[in-house]
Amino acid sequence: MRDIENRDDLLHLMEAFYSRMMQDEQIGYIFTEVAQLDLSHHLPLLADFWNNALFHTGGYKNNVVQIHKDLNDKETLTPAHFERWQYLLKTTIDDHFQGEVAEKMKLRATQVGMTMQAKLGHYS
Ligand code: HEM
Incomplete structure (x- = not known):
């Protein structure tokens, strides 16, 4: 497996991440x-x-931050929601990429x- 190299990689990663999130029982409804x-x-x-x-x-x-404050006014974003979001991002990254940038992305998230x-x- 290779590392994340450019915006195209990130766009494909986001497609995979959102397809998992939107089907997720815990946080899918926030998006859909x-x-x-x-x-x-x-x-x-x-x-x-x-x-x-x-x-x-x-x-x-x-x-x-402001975008998520506005979202939080519509539906409270709980620590459990954040944990689930992080878990889905981490597992999506790990399934597709490996390397320094991939690690940096998880840390930054x-x-x-x-x-x-x-x-x-x-x-x-
Ligand atoms: C509970 C966890 C989270 C949920 C449920 C969530 C959900 C959402 C939703 C629904 C939007 C779209 C808002 C709109 O346009 O009306 C959004 C935008 C966004 N979220 Fe999150 N989010 C979460 C955490 C995070 C975290 C930790 C990051 C950190 C990188 C992040 C990064 C972004 C970015 C970059 C946007 C796009 C903003 C734009 O339109 O320019 N989110 N999020």
Whole structure:
């Protein structure tokens, strides 16, 4: 298995991740019913976010914490939701890629998740 190399890899990874999340019994409904996401719009934004987070490309300007605060106003995001999200991302990455960037992505996802939860008032 090879490492994550570019935005295309990230887009394919996000497709695989979201296909798992949307079918998930614990958090699937947040994507399909609460946010009712249009994946053709959403997945490219996620690829841009990760491309910038991992390869410092610039090109992602949205406020990710604020987006999840707004989501949390519609449906409370619990520590259990975050744990499930992290688990599904980690297992999707591990099934497709291996290497330094893949490890960095898992670490970064955990860090952003902790920041979000702190800002949502968990662990305070
Ligand atoms: C409980 C865990 C989480 C759930 C249920 C969740 C769900 C969602 C949903 C439904 C959206 C779309 C919001 C909208 O456009 O209306 C979204 C956007 C996004 N999420 Fe999460 N999320 C979670 C955690 C995280 C974490 C830990 C990260 C860390 C990297 C993350 C990164 C993003 C990004 C980058 C976007 C796209 C923002 C944009 O439109 O530019 N999410 N999330």
